[in-house]
Amino acid sequence: MKKTIIPLLLIFLLFSCASLKRKTIKKIDVTLNSSFYRNQFTGFLVIDPISRDTLYNYHSDKYFTPASNTKIFTLYTALKTLPDHIPTLRYTEQNDTLYFEGTGDPSFLHHYLKDSTGFNFLKNRDNLAFYNGNFMDTEWGPGWSWDDFQWYYSPERNAFPVYGNTVMIYDTPEWNISPSYFMDSVNTIRNEWNRERNKNLFYFDKGTKDTLEIPFKSNRNTIKNILETSLNKPITLAKKMPEGPKKTLYGIHADSLYVRLMHESDNFIAEQLLILASGELTDTLNTSNAQRYILENDLKNLPQEPRWVDGSGLSRYNLFTPQSMVYVLNQLYKEVPQERLFSIFPAGGVSGTVESWYGGIEEPYIFAKSGSLSNNYCLSGYLRTRKGKLLIFSFMNNHFRHSSSEVKERMQTIFEAIREGY
Template identity: 25%
Template sequence: MKLYLCLIFSSIFSLISFPITAQESVKLDEKICESNLNQKIESIVNEPSRQQETWGILIENLNNNQVLYQLNKSKFFVPASNLKLLTTAGALLKFGADFRIKTPVYIKNISINDTIRSNSLDSLIIEGKGDPTFSKKQLEIIAQKLQQKGVKQINSLVLIDGYLSSPSTNYTWEFEDIYFYFAVPINSLILENNTVSLTLNPTNINEKSSLKWSDELAGKQWSIENSVYTRDSDIENNINIFPIFARSSLEIIGDLSINEESNTWQLSIPNPAKYFEESLIQVLNNYDIEVKNSQIIDRNNNLDQNRQLFLEINSPTLAELIKVTNQESNNLYAEILLKYLLKDELTEWESLNKMMNDLGVSERDYKLKDGSGLSRHNLITPSALVTILKGINNSKYQNIFANSLSIAGVNGTLENRFKDSNITNNLYGKTGTLTGSASLSGYLKNDNYEDLVFSIIVNNSTASSAVLRSSIDQIILLLGQLKKC
């Protein structure tokens, strides 16, 4: 029996931001004294439409730790993508800003004069290390280097996909999430973010719309039941994707207006290691290099000790990786960073606990199930998030971490929020959104007051993500009007 679940887009992380209307609810020319702040904030969170929600708020003076407002600061909340603050801060403290993920490429059968015997390699071996930036550009580099050495044939292509800890898919993620770009498998052989695009294009009226994959090698891993029909121009688009349980299958149902240019969906690649293998073989063939046999193995398998390092492909620095993680709220990057915290006798969770303890956060104040915040089982207190922000602000990584956050009205998930207000360019923050939950934590500069550090989380809501963001933004706009009285 097939089980169908419809994707609800409000469950998607805050990778997409929408213009806010909070400015319309706050008198932007009004100055607010500290003594009036409580009443102003409570007028927002205690509105009739907010009564069944749960709010957690902590706002402090960044310089002297003075608490300006608090509400349920020590209670647990589902943080959504605000959890990435823990993962990125932990990785930065553990490895430093200049750390890079290095992917080694080995060969076997090279002569003393550094030329390939008989234009043939016994083996080409690539050990995936979980570089989330790995793309076909890197595959091209490998092929070019081999071509320059005169290689025409590879007898055995060996790809190692077990460097990172299992499982590749978090068991606490929801079923309907794992089919889409924000919940891709977290493996060691990553290519193109483990993501593929499916585009629906109109055809003739009352005929099925055509499907086009951004990459056919990735697309062939999917089975698509297409029930989207092209309709007249006066018909509104109405397209839904329904994952089919326990299969790499999707049913797409709905109507697509003939005037619509296209309708694109970002999907996960079910077997990214296989996609890596087939893509590499395709690239090698384009360079007239034939692959006789290929296999994907676990890193624990015994490897030929006679292999030689051919080249090493490096990722951008960790400073750049955490910028993508926080500004774009990239779940793949966050999960990779968490898995990298596994070291020696410590699990990734124990290692992260150690880093958080160094920042002054007790493990009693958070319970984690992933590194990205996609799991609805994650719990953290607003107080813990503020402590993390203060701790990293007092470290040597102060500027690097702050620059990894989105800037209000400028970039990342805050690009379209606080436009044309005194918050623009003055708020550095991390957003978070899940169905029924929204969060924003970060730093706020105020020319008329002092720098602030804050965490605002709302859970258990039936309101849309846009409505929740607007309520949070109203609070932030109030903070921007603070003055000393």
């Protein structure tokens, strides 16, 4: 009797699971084919990385503006090219002079990261000569909005960032400016702009009891002057680095950058990571060097070749498909230990840009990177089902006129159905 019951139970369970999956797929179909999605562009792909089954596929081969989902590609590039500790500067000594150049490391005296490795190294040396000729890129990425120059999320890119290439103006608990070099460049009046477009003249409405973070215009003289003020010692500008091998000083642990990159969706760190990767691969610092290398090597089998123009996703020139996003997420899943990977990715309902969305009842079930631009919202990452199965997804929404909250609400409904149905 027992021999008969067990096979019948297995058949019943298999039938129940298949029925539940069909109901889940039907629920997603009904949602995505509703009038809400009629006047926007949507792509959605869900796979099981173990069985390699495609669980749901909706326009996943179409190109979308990814916004900060671009950072998933940047993260993968950094993980494949950078060492465990970030190269913070390169140097060589000739006679009694220390010549040094930047690597693109964004952590040097960063307002939040506060890494002091490079600072302490230079502080303890005399006769410093700074070379800035290894940066062969533009200060802004292709397609960035010109009027973003005054906002914290679009600092300029360069070889030797200092203080995150931004000025922090504090009016709480007391009046302060960092770096102090710009103390005389801040006008304490209300103005339409936080900064003059083409020069380092800033505006702050004193008395607001607020903190303002404003990008500054960066060039070799500005960097030199900030370093001299911070180090309290003179620095000369070198026309070139001396011939011969250079030494590398290593600083902050790479994961500190990766966590801030993904949790805070830090555009500046994203851009500088590609510059750092370029410096590891070539003699010059240029974003496209890193992008070209990773696409021609580790990501040569992408389902669709992306249009990838920056590290952060600030540019609307970027074009990626859900299939390519899932491909890279799958590579990360295979190559990075899960505990480390899920500490880098924000957890739904817990951390980062998904702290207020996609929360689990008892514990997180979504680990993903969001991407937002006006009228665009994307989310790509990992979903753990109620049964413990791990799935990989990319959900991309472009050109909608609804509020982003309405878009997220429907996405959350779909994710919850998948969590319960698989």
